[in-house]
Amino acid sequence: MKKDPFNVVVTGVGGQGNVLASLLIGAVLVDRGYKVTIGETYGASQRGGSVMSHLRISRDRQYGPLMPPQQADLVIALEPSEAARILGQFGNPETVSVVNSRPVYPVDVISGDITYPDLDELKEKIRSLSRESYFLPATEKALELGNPILSNIVLIGYAAGAGLLPIDVDGLEKAIAEYLSPEKVPINREAFLCGMNMVR
Amino acid sequence: MALISKDDPGRELLLMGNEAVARGALEAGISVAAAYPGNPSSEIIGSLAEVAEDMGIYVEWSVNEKVALEVAAAAAVSGLNALVAMKQNGLNVASDFLMNLNLTGIRGGLVLVVCDDPSGISSTNEQDSRILVKSADLPLLEPSTFHEAKDMVRFAFEVSREINNVCMIRSVTRISHARGNVTLGPLPSARPKPHFDTNIILSALPASLTHPTAHRRFRQAKRLLADSTFNxxxxxxxxxxxxxxxxxxxxxxxxxxxxxxxxxxxxxxxxxxxxxxxxxxxxxxxxxxxxxxxxxxxxxxxxxxxxxxxxxxxxxxxxxxxxxxxxxxxxxxxxxxxxxxxxxxxxxxKVSRPHADEAYSSTATDALRNFAPARSLAFCPGCPHRASYWAVKKALALDGRDGVVFGDIGCYALGVLATGFHQSKTLHAMGSGTGMASGFGMLGRFGATQPAIALCGDSTFYHAAIPALLNALHHQSDLLMIILDNSATAMTGFQPHPGSSVNAMGSQAPAVVIEDLCTSLGLKTVIGDPFDLDESAVTIYELLQESGTKVLILRQMCALVGAKKGPRRYTVTVDQDKCLGDECGCDRFCTRVFRCPGLNWDVSLKKARVDEAICAGCGVCADICPSHAIVRERA
Structure with a gap:
């Protein structure tokens, strides 16, 4: 890792598999000797609300479960407007963003009370708040694999393939088998490799 | 081999604070663990339940927190180590027993972990439990890291056994629901055989004798705690x-x-x-x-x-x-x-705080203001509660007497928000909706004309609503109790309750069936399917016209459990030829009012559209479209 602590935010909407994604990243890295702290949002927020996980990754100490403002090094966003929400609070000119392009509309947008930002303008805003940003059709890829929930692993695969996280497919397989269950390895392996292969 | 029961001393794992507490209890050699689920505490007993069989321990999801503490205390007065866990609201439920147990003390080890929820992230309040612990004259530990959470539980059992009284641990959301490195310690191989010494009477009365004993134990704890390495x-x-x-x-x-x-x-x-x-x-x-x-x-x-x-x-x-x-x-x-x-x-x-450059900050502010739309909490796509609240809304409109819905604790507490069409008018403690409705239903004698509805979930029914229902029945209160039975303690992670046919450890268990219980009391009891919107609304309306205490069970499995158990019921689409969009007189009824995350309004086409990545396939929305443009087909 280039920086210590290396701070990652995994963000999205309740039900997108955010907590699982950060658990797997953390489990792989703890196995590689890192001290990892993950702060998560649970409970009522899961019902349609924004859900973010903070990962604090360090070689030498256990950091707190929430990061200070403007300290994110990497943002993995399962939903584009959630990337903007996180960059607005935790981004800095060096932040790198990996973003699923597909919006999940808040019920407030569905009801017509507010509007969702124009997608091209939203992407431009994310670019302007990131040193590098990558936009991926992760949900579409996950639907091809049979389940939209796999978009989280597709994004991790991409981040790993782009050299943003020191994770390989073997480490991920071991973590899934140990922390979840061995039966879940094949489909997640496929999703991870799918993400990796999207790196050009 | 499950994570928290790995017999691999020295191994470093990434554990949730709650899992670290559970591991600490295993390392301390517990025999019994009990709780009623409540975030942020649920995973403590949840993770112990998963390893109960392997580890040879007894774990239960008790009917409520007071019973959980009583179950654990029975083990502890018989010489065993027992763990009990609850959220801050749960400690209130358990406190009547706790404020007497602290006077009699125990014979083995009993650690009570209470997980507070600052900011009320998954709670109705953010009460600080420590004040109650102080008034109970019990020792209290507070972990700051995940590894420390594990070690503190072991230490707490040592303290508890030493002073013959309960030792408390207070965690908070950012410890309980966070994860970090935990180094495993050894697991014990043997457990004591339980025995209740009948030569000793465990009676809190007379307080003139037991209170001084509690004070003596407290002073003993003070010496043990002062020497600990946690400071x-x-x-x-x-x-x-x-x-x-x-x-x-x-x-x-x-x-x-x-x-x-x-x-x-x-x-x-x-x-x-x-x-x-x-x-x-x-x-x-x-x-x-x-x-x-x-x-x-x-x-x-x-x-x-x-x-x-x-x-x-x-x-x-x-x-x-x-x-x-x-x-x-x-x-x-x-x-x-x-x-x-x-x-x-x-x-x-008087030092300057780190700050980003000005241009970046103003772009960041703009991103928050204009590119991060608010996300109100909402029922999940396919959630039966949305349909139930819709039926309640319709029935109350038909009834026309300005009926009052007394709400309760669970996912359906969101009924006070737009996702439940603001139908719930009260939200307090477990079972309080039925208790308040029981009282409101007595006010007809003073000229009250509004009908009362008590809404409560299946797990809440067993936890605290049954005494309130008995109260209503005995006093002939005019109320309709609607039980939203989604077959799980859904808000906290689908833990079983007395209505389930399995227990915490996954063994078969006799289910206490809600309708059997209600009919045995002589209550008029009707069962409906919330996904049948019109039928449910008519049933509610008709029951509201009758006097006395009535029960309606609206039964449909939690959408999240349903998604795990099998494929979608329906494939739902919007027939783009039939949807008249803005030309229809409905004023976007399906999206403006029904507000399901799976059903969108396509801004460019100005028509409704189903998001196939989100829709859960309940098919309910097909019944609300006046043009019958929403089509459901058996999947």
Whole structure:
């Protein structure tokens, strides 16, 4: 890792598999000797609300479960407007963003009370708040694999393939088998490799 | 092999704070663990339940927190080690028993872990449990890291066995629901055989005898806690500012001090044994500190107790100025965050806080203001509660007497929000909706004409609503109790309850069937399917026209459980030829009012559209479209 602590935010909407994604990243890295702290949002927020996980990754100490403002090094966003929400609070000119392009509309947008930002303008805003940003059709890829929930692993695969996280497919397989269950390895392996292969 | 029961001493794992507590209990050799689920505490007993068979322990999801504590206490008075866990609201439920158990004491080890929820992230309140622990004369520990959470549980069992009384641990959301490195210790191989010594009577009465015993045990605990390694100081010998902190405040404060480069000016006194206090350690630090800042969540507990200690010793101590919640330096409510503490320390120490460049900050502000739309909480796609509230809304409109819905605790508490069409009018404690409806249903004698509906979930029904229902029945209160039975304790992770046919450990268990119970009491009991909107609304309307206490069970499995158990019921689409969009007189009824996350309004086409990645396939929305444009086909 280039920086210590290396701070990652995994963000999205309740039900997108955010907590699982950060658990797997953390489990792989703890196995590689890192001290990892993950702060998560649970409970009522899961019902349609924004859900973010903070990962604090360090070689030498256990950091707190929430990061200070403007300290994110990497943002993995399962939903584009959630990337903007996180960059607005935790981004800095060096932040790198990996973003699923597909919006999940808040019920407030569905009801017509507010509007969702124009997608091209939203992407431009994310670019302007990131040193590098990558936009991926992760949900579409996950639907091809049979389940939209796999978009989280597709994004991790991409981040790993782009050299943003020191994770390989073997480490991920071991973590899934140990922390979840061995039966879940094949489909997640496929999703991870799918993400990796999207790196050009 | 499950994660928390790995017999691999020295291995470092990434564990949730709650899993670390569970592991600590296993390392302490518990035999029994019990709880009623409640976030942020649920995973403690949840993870123990998963390994119960392998580890040869007994784990149960009890009907409520008081019974959970009683179950654990039975093991502890028989010489075993037992763990009980609950959220802050749960401690209120258990407190009647706790305030007597503390007087009789126990014979084995009993650790009560209470997980507080600062900011009420998954709670109705953010009450600080520590005040109750203090009035119970029990020792209290507060972990600051995940590994410490594990080790504290082991230590708490040692203390409990030593003093023959309950030892308490207070965790908070940012410990319980966070994850970090935990190094495993050894697991014990043998457990004692339980025996209740009938030569001893465990009676809290007479308090004139038992209260002094409780005080003696408390003084004994004070000596044990003062010597523990959970209290530490780091910083210069004579700091300009002494930060006294505990719980999640410790790691946040540590990072703030480092980020601001204040290591040589600010000292950190971390207190792990927050009641009774390690007095000598604190007094020795107060002698060398001119200024003290308290960092803790939620109430000024450390602050009050240290101030009291200072007052007792004021003749021998130098002048100290105290900053914290009382001085207004730290907010007296809500969660702490590193950003908050950085701001407080930077102001007090007159150093500049780290900041991004101005152009970036203004772009960031714009992103938050214009590119991050608000996300109100909402029922999941396919959630039966949305349909139930729709039927209630329709029935009350038909009835026309301005009926009142008394709500309760569970996912359906969101019924006070737009996702439940603002139908619930009260939200307090477990079972309180039925109790209040029982009272409201008696007000007809004073001329009240509004009908009363009590809404409650299946798990809440067993937990606390049954006594209220008996009260209503016995006093012939006019109310309709609607039980939203989604076959699980859904809000907290689908734990089984007495209506389930399996128990916490996955074994077959006799289900206490809600309708059998209600009909055996002579209550009029009707069962409906909330997904049948019209039928449900008519049933509710008809029941509201009858006097006395009635029960309607609206039964449909939680959408999240349903998604795990099998494929979607329906494939739902919007027939783009039939949807008239803005031309229809419905004024976007399906999206404007029904507000399901799976059904969108396509801004460019100006028509409704189903999002196939989100729709759960319940098919309910097909019934609300006046043009019949929403089509459901059996999947």
């Amino acid at each position: 530490s100081y780091q910083g210069p010998d004579t700091p300009e500012l002494l930060v006294i902190t505990c719980g999640s405040g410790y790691l946040f404060s540590q990072e703030a001090v480092r980020l601001l480069g204040l290591e040589s000016r600010v000292g950190l006194l971390k207190i792990g044994t927050t009641w009774p206090l390690p007095e000598e350690l604190i007094l020795s630090r107060l002698r060398d500190a001119g200024r003290v800042l308290f960092i803790e969540e939620v109430d000024p507990f450390l602050e009050d107790n240290v101030l009291e200690l200072f007052a007792e010793h004021n003749t021998t101590l130098p002048k100290v100025s105290f900053l914290g919640k009382k001085s207004g330096t730290v907010p007296d409510l809500g969660e702490l965050s590193p950003g908050l503490i950085i701001g407080i320390l930077a102001d007090l120490m």
